[in-house]
Amino acid sequence: MQVYRHRLITRIWHWINALAVLVMIPSGLMIFNAHPRLYWGNYGANFDQAWLKLPQWPGWLTLPSTYDLAGARHWHLFFALVLAFSLLVYLLWSLANRHLQRDLRIRRAELNAAHVVGDLEAHWQMRFHDPADPRAYNLFQKLSYALVLFVLLPLLILTGLALAPAMWPWIADMFGGRQSARSLHFIAMALTSGFVVVHLTLVILAGPINEVRSMITGWWKLPEGEPAE
Numbered sequence: 288m289q290v291y292r293h294r295l296i297t298r299i300w301h302w303i304n305a306l307a308v309l310v311m312i313p314s315g316l317m318i319f320n321a322h323p324r325l326y327w328g329n330y331g332a333n334f335d336q337a338w339l340k341l342p343q344w345p346g347w348l349t350l351p352s353t354y355d356l357a358g359a360r361h362w363h364l365f366f367a368l369v370l371a372f373s374l375l376v377y378l379l380w381s382l383a384n385r386h387l388q389r390d391l392r393i394r395r396a397e398l399n400a401a402h403v404v405g406d407l408e409a410h411w412q413m414r415f416h417d418p419a420d421p422r423a424y425n426l427f428q429k430l431s432y433a434l435v436l437f438v439l440l441p442l443l444i445l446t447g448l449a450l451a452p453a454m455w456p457w458i459a460d461m462f463g464g465r466q467s468a469r470s471l472h473f474i475a476m477a478l479t480s481g482f483v484v485v486h487l488t489l490v491i492l493a494g495p496i497n498e499v500r501s502m503i504t505g506w507w508k509l510p511e512g513e514p515a516e
Contacts, residue, residue: 288508288509289506289507289508289509290421290422290506290507290509291422291505291506291507292421292422292501292505292506292507293501293502293505293507294384294386294505295505296377296380296381296384296386297377297381297386298502298503298505300373300374300376300377301502302502303369303373304370304373304374304377306366306369307366307367307369307370307373308370308479308483310350310362310363310366311362311363311366311367311370312476312479312480313348313349313350314349314350314359314360314362314363314366315359315363315476316344316348316349316350317344317349317350317351317354317355317356317358317359318356318359318360318363319341319344319473320343320344320349320354321356323340323341323342323343324337324339324340324341325337325338325339325340325341325466325469325470325473326338326466326467326469326470327463327464327466327467327470328463328464328466328467329459329464329465329466329467330464330465330466331466331469338470339470339473341473350362364451367444367447370440370443370444371444374436374440374441374444378436390422390423390424391424391429391432391433391436392429393426393429393430393433397426397429398426402426403426406425406426406427409425410425410427413492413493415489415492415493416493421507421509422507431482431485431486434482435479435482439475439478439479439482440479442471442472442475443472443475443476443479445458445461445462446462446468446469446471446472446475447472449461449462449465449468449472450465450468450469450472
């Protein structure tokens with residue numbers, strides 16, 4: 288049996304977002320290679336005390352693969368616009384069709400201890416969906432998606448604007464200075480990268496063919512023997 292799990296707007300945004308992240312992370316690592324040190328405050332240079340010294344990222348992890356700061360900035364800034372405007376359209380559309388309220392809203396009952404433990408046990412046993420309603424997101428999916436949609440992606444966009452020399456200086460002041468914005472940008476990127484790794488791992492564990500097909504066509508096949516309401 289098949290159920291219609293992902294609407295068209297969700298599928299389009301998913302693949303646009305995947306492409307943007309796939310370009311922005313490696314191009315961002317190339318940009319960090321130009322000065323692999325992070326600071327807090329407004330200023331930071333070679334002889335200042337850095338709170339974190341980054342490694343030199345190898346070519347197979349960066350875009351371009353050879354040192355090219357200008358090229359990396361072109362890739363990064365173009366897809367930053369793609370990411371920002373696609374996120375805006377997705378959030379407005381999801382508010383209009385009540386996707387956010389219906390599918391991502393966390394109910395009080397989901398936060399009680401028994402429910403949280405039950406979701407943990409289900410994940411441990413590789414059961415990632417509710418047979419009674421395969422379209423429903425579990426608590427950990429809701430929390431992780433909310434973190435990405437409402438915290439990490441907006442933080443990446445705002446700190447990215449703070450780093451752009453021609454943008455409004457008050458954006459950098461929001462984060463305590465341009466170097467603080469750069470540090471927060473890196474932290475948000477690292478957390479987003481971690482989410483991507485965990486997301487892809489769970490897709491593989493849940494059955495990649497079925498999961499990817501549902502994100503292309505919208506239709507998800509219920510495993511044999513599991514009823515759907």
